[in-house]
Amino acid sequence: MEVKKASAKNMRQYVVFRVESQEFGADIHKISIIEKMMNISRVPSTPAYIKGVVNLRGEIIPIMSLRLKFGLPEIDADDDTRMIIFKFNDVALGAIVDGVAEVVNLSDDDIENISAISNDRNYDYIMGIGKAEGRLITLLNIEKLINELVTKE
Secondary structure, eight states: OOOOOOOGGGEEEEEEEEETTEEEEEEGGGEEEEEEOOOOBOOTTSOTTEEEEEEETTEEEEEEEHHHHTTOOOOOOOTTOEEEEEEETTEEEEEEESEEEEEEEEEGGGEEOGGGTOOOGGGTTEEEEEEETTEEEEEEOHHHHHHHHHHHO
């Protein structure tokens, strides 16, 4: 049996993180830093899933709860809870996740397009479903998540 090696050019690295029992992935190049939970200052008149802002090394970064964004109940932060700071086109956005697992390499062949499953506009921020070692990882389109927030302000 011949095993096809994926060429390096169509391999991408994704940081895998957990929200409830679901695994999500984000392109490692869109992630600026992963931090432990820190003090979040609430900002009035923002959607419920926007928890507020943090001051990270002098930069004010809005923080969203992926649990609330995905319609899940909120839980108290624990030792595994992390804030992933995404950066795209000089815009930073933090997302609270239940835990960060690992970095996986996925080729284009490992990723199923979500449009085959649903054309619902609510799933615009889902890029596809990655298959890694028998697990399914929902790959997020960070640009869409950030643009959605930036355009609502």
